[in-house]
Amino acid sequence: MRHQVGWGLGLLLLALAGVAAVDAQARVVVETLHSTALRGNAIGDSPDRAITVYLPPSYDTQVARRYPVVYLLHGATSEPGEWFDGSYQGMDLGAALDRMAGPGEFIVVMPAANNRYGGSFYVNSARFGRWEDFVAKELVAFVDARFRTQPERRARGLAGQSMGGFGALYLAGRHPDTFAYVYAVSPCCLGFVGDLAQAGARWRQPLGGWLRAMAMAFAAPGNTAPEAEPPLPFTATPDGGVERHVAVEATWKRYMPLYRLERDPAGYRRLCGIAFDAGLQDQITSVTAGARAFSQALDRHRIAHAFATYDGTHTDHTRERFETAMLPFFAHAFASAAAPKACAR
Template sequence: MRRSLAFALRLLFLALCLPATATAQGRILVDTIRSKAIAGNAIGDTPNREVFVYTPPSYDRTPNRRFPVLYLLHGFTSHPREWLDGSYQGLDLQKTMDSLWRVDAGDFLVVMPNADNAMGGTFYVNSAAFGKWDDFVSQELVQYIDARYRTRTDRASRGLAGQSMGGFGALYLAQKHSDVFGSVYAMSPCCTGMVGELAPTSEVWRYLRDSTLTPPPTMAGSVRLARTMTAAFGAPYDKAGAWSPFLPVDILTKDASGLRRSCAVVLEYGLDDAIASVPLGSRAYADGLARAKIPYRLDAFAGGHTDRTRQRFEQRVLPFFAQQFSGAAPSGSCTP
């Protein structure tokens, strides 16, 4: 407990006091993986996938050392570059990670695959339309990173995080592959259950059923999202039980065993999020964890869907994984 408190205080000092520019600099490398799992998808999406990899300054300086890995999943109609180019209130993940390294807390890799496609995203599931994205992330990508970089390969040294669609993907993959990923942090996870704009009574489905209707601007994004989910899951929403195998809330309700071995589960959402499925789904997921007696943390913050993204990364998400990977996490219950 004393070690954990000291670690937390050190990270708080970082967030409040350290300047943004770090002396030592890590690197962003861009790899391309030709995926067998994605090849042959129905929409003709390329199987050649860009993967952005952050390596800390110590990676090149200590050639015999192995490092933990955070797999970071982007959201709908997004791209990994947005973690780096200031799109989120000036967030530059490389600089933030370099700052963490200054207090010996950022010694891990961050891997960011590009999951964008013509329909706006893949939802990180195995799909006839989009390819086997579950297999790509949980098998091909992990195996590629472990073979190409000096990584620690126990599950306690691998984490999953994502925002919006990426938060959905992080929860979905963490449930299915607790033997691969030890910890999960879902930021504003969308679409985790049939609630909010995805509820069966939602007007969204009327526009989805009738392509001659034009949804109002306030609903256009939700209609596009639901159309992509329909393609990803290979069935319309109202086909009995067709979406349940993909929805994190439904999966958790049916069988919570996938998360029982997790080192840590964290969800967060903005109190003013205009995407109703985010707060409703996050609370429903937390209720499922509580019923299953699985430890978790649920954080609600002032703001909307992408508000405070930079702040959350700098002060919550990345320090959380630094603590998990360092062994200073208070639970101490994560086993290889």
């Protein structure tokens, strides 16, 4: 998916009232966004980021039409191309979106957020650069300027899987003036629960993978040495216990959506739709426990949302959740976007 690609659909009949059927073809294009927010980051990542954009079948034929946009964030060590190449149970995201052709079509924008540590976590980071500003400000402005979008909050949604689910819930609560809807698939790292609890197994294991990337992303300002081991909120002790580091824990809580919601639910209350899911057998136990805790916190603050669990692990139902839950959520949300009063603000 690194070059412009034509997406073969065959013949598509659009049976809109009073309009003759036309042949139409969706497109997937890859643009490059030079980011000011990522320029000069401590790990030397390029500020030139590939942006994969799905344009629906009617985009090139209905030239006066404007479209809602879903910003879809990938997980750690992943990339947008994996949603198209069958990596997840044979899923072809373009084909799944093509099947939704018609009045409910929308654009999907997928930024490449990987780095040599496995991922950015989509936050403004002392080490990785200002990824929150990149997505919520630069990327939205870039897409609105380059494509025929509906440039308003009620026509924008955030979605993501795993690390991307974390990013979607984090950014949605921080930027309700920009995004109206959010759906997180198997969102990781929402709080210190499950294997991320103080007594959890993660802190007794060697630091690596997504946990190291998260620790790097959450490192406090001033702690920018790219090769230095990032501080952790909990560390194992020689006697088999776990030591708590309160200052680091507090820094991580500034990012984790569960605590952001508890501190200030106003941003989440302004959203027009919130949904997320988790597999009951997810091997990253903080995913299911965190999603359940986040749902309970939303309930305590009387914020409407949808939370679903299913029999499955971290990625073995990705195709099903995308095709039967996440994509229909946005199609329905955009079709009824004029109805909720909150969406008019």
